[in-house]
Amino acid sequence: MREVIETAAGRTCSLGALYTTLDRLEAKGLVETQMSAPTQERGGRAKRMVRVTGNGTLAAREFYESVVRISVGTAWGRAPRDAA
Amino acid sequence: MKREGVVSGAGWRCIKTAAGLLAPLEREVVLGDLAEADRGALRGLIDVLGLAARRQIAFWTSWRPWAASLGLALPASLYLMFWSVAAGDAAGSLVGEPSNLRLLWLCLSRLLLLSCWSWTTGYTVSAVSRRTLWASLLACCVPCLDCLSKWPGHGLSGLELLIFLVPGLGGAWCGRQQLRLGLSCAIFLMAIAMLAPIMAGTGGWMYGCWLLWPGGYLLTKAIRRPALISKSH
Numbered sequence: 001m002r003e004v005i006e007t008a009a010g011r012t013c014s015l016g017a018l019y020t021t022l023d024r025l026e027a028k029g030l031v032e033t034q035m036s037a038p039t040q041e042r043g044g045r046a047k048r049m050v051r052v053t054g055n056g057t058l059a060a061r062e063f064y065e066s067v068v069r070i071s072v073g074t075a076w077g078r079a080p081r082d083a084a
Numbered sequence: 085m086k087r088e089g090v091v092s093g094a095g096w097r098c099i100k101t102a103a104g105l106l107a108p109l110e111r112e113v114v115l116g117d118l119a120e121a122d123r124g125a126l127r128g129l130i131d132v133l134g135l136a137a138r139r140q141i142a143f144w145t146s147w148r149p150w151a152a153s154l155g156l157a158l159p160a161s162l163y164l165m166f167w168s169v170a171a172g173d174a175a176g177s178l179v180g181e182p183s184n185l186r187l188l189w190l191c192l193s194r195l196l197l198l199s200c201w202s203w204t205t206g207y208t209v210s211a212v213s214r215r216t217l218w219a220s221l222l223a224c225c226v227p228c229l230d231c232l233s234k235w236p237g238h239g240l241s242g243l244e245l246l247i248f249l250v251p252g253l254g255g256a257w258c259g260r261q262q263l264r265l266g267l268s269c270a271i272f273l274m275a276i277a278m279l280a281p282i283m284a285g286t287g288g289w290m291y292g293c294w295l296l297w298p299g300g301y302l303l304t305k306a307i308r309r310p311a312l313i314s315k316s317h
Binding site: 002003014015016017019020035038039041042043045046047048 | 110112116121130
């Protein structure tokens, strides 16, 4: 997950930022986490698996649409006619 | 695939030591993530320390660490130091006159009060905010060290000030282990705590009243979850 974020954002993502964000999202019911079975790649340690909930998908979609809407006509967004 | 050399070096040992600051379950996950990502010891160490710092900061957004450290550990240490000296003096007088029953009673009662107050305070400090016990210990140690540096006596006499630490640390350990108290035990400790303002004399009764809350906390906790002394996991 961390690698995906870093690749997509083009910047480093600290473990603390990732874990605390996940905790907040879980507290809001937007993601669910559970422990996986220990694996050898991880030195016999379990992994925290994350799954986006239905509410999480809805919230992410709303957020994305809000960003797109609010960016229309800005220097970094699409021109109003393209958006329409 | 993970390279074995990275996870067995001195850097990895540093990371594992730093991970001790995290909760056990999270520690395992974090160490597993670092072993899998294998980004080097320094980056791993910074990550672990960063996460531990964020966790500590998150604790301090609650009232509990403030109440435990500044609201109880700090003022109680001053009060208990006073009682440690009083109990030490009574014990010293008793050594001089071992057959004096009045001195024996004075010594035993002071030691009993000191032990109960100190244990109750230590337990409450630990139970109210287990994860920030280090800060409560610091809040307790600062006035102790300050008083110790100004202590007029020589040699071991300064240790009189710190008698309260023995039952206090015992109480803190029990609170950390989440040892549950029975109702009768909590009532007894609350009753003893109520003696604090009476015993404090004219000058410190308000101070003694302030220190009633650990006894009240124990009682409330025992009423909410009535149980004989047992360990909850």
